Amino acid sequence: MSKSDAIIKDNILEFLVNDPYHAFTVENLWENLGQPCKSLLHFKILTDEMQNNGNQYFLIIENPPFISFAKNDFTQDFLDDGGFTAIQAKHASNEQILLKARNSEAIDRQNQFVINNWKAKMAPWQYYTFWPLLIIATLSTGFSIYKAFNTDDQKIIELRLEMDNIKETLQDQSKNISNFNKTVDLLIQNDSI
Structure with a gap:
């Protein structure tokens, strides 16, 4: 109206x-x-x-x-x-108040958008700390994954080495025993003569 x-x-x-x-x-x-x-x-x-x-x-x-x-x-x-x-006049006044409220809400939304954008951006110091930390974390993760998959092979290799060592030790002891037996046999034969 x-x-x-x-x-x-x-x-x-x-x-x-x-x-x-x-x-x-x-x-x-x-x-x-x-x-x-x-x-x-x-x-x-x-x-x-x-x-x-x-x-x-x-x-x-x-x-x-x-x-x-x-x-x-x-x-x-x-x-x-x-x-x-x-x-x-009252209706026009109410419309002006409503219009001012809408404008202030729009300004508040715009300010909040700007604040949120500002918060979402990284500061320069964050760039310098972010990338090295990301690289270290990636390398650590890769190394952990590598270790997780290669642990069984490493254990098998270690067990084989231990078995080879034991085998060599047993062979040495076996040789020593056979040498000892030969020596004992020779001594017995020499005593019998």
Whole structure:
């Protein structure tokens, strides 16, 4: 509702207050007010808005096919409080407050986006510490994986070496025993002669 529409609606109510003994149809109001708006259709739209938004401030007399308007006990009080012009001003003020709130929310969202982007970026010192740590961690992981898969082979090799050592030791001992046996046999044969 524009301010000019609110003024026209207040003029309708003032006209009804000034002539309290009659009820007026939309067409009669339009003519008696001197055709205050662009067309009769626009005037009908305004009276429909009045019926929907402020019907407690005047009487609506329905006599099909006509609808008539007249003043009631609240019409003058409503006009004294500012009428439809005050409602329009309050509505415009609320729209401005809502618009400011939306703008501040949008600014807050934009600021939060900037803050989040700033937090997501790495500082130069983080670059210098991140890459070496990543390389060390990758190498350690690779070495651990290598050790995990090669542990069994290493154990087998170690066991084979130990077995070879034991085998050599046993062979040496076996040779020593056979040499000892030969020596004992020779001694026994020499004693028997």
